[in-house]
Amino acid sequence: MILDNSSTHKTAAIKAWLEKHPRFKLHFTPTSASWLNAVEGWFSQLERRALYRGVFTSVTDLKAAIRQFITAHNEHSAKPFKWSKTAEAIISSVHMAKLSVMKNKLMN
Numbered sequence: 001m002i003l004d005n006s007s008t009h010k011t012a013a014i015k016a017w018l019e020k021h022p023r024f025k026l027h028f029t030p031t032s033a034s035w036l037n038a039v040e041g042w043f044s045q046l047e048r049r050a051l052y053r054g055v056f057t058s059v060t061d062l063k064a065a066i067r068q069f070i071t072a073h074n075e076h077s078a079k080p081f082k083w084s085k086t087a088e089a090i091i092s093s094v095h096m097a098k099l100s101v102m103k104n105k106l107m108n
Helices: 012-020 034-051 059-076 087-107
Strands: none
Touching: 034 059
């Protein structure tokens, strides 16, 4: 499971449950994982705009409502992500951060 880095996911009760269910592995996103916030926001919109107070008499009806929302969202609201940096600039930033961390470790 992919989770945000909230301390609620690391309680004794959660750890005990995980020990009883070894099939599940938790993977935590970085604290600054804004992409996860965007995904949560999208599902919130889906719930508020397409599902809340809806009456679905079958799974087929529910799927149709979800697909209708996705189609409308893609036509009217979705915007493609555009990288603002080159791959070289990103790799350089990562390299500089790594050097900084290593330097700080040596100094401490």
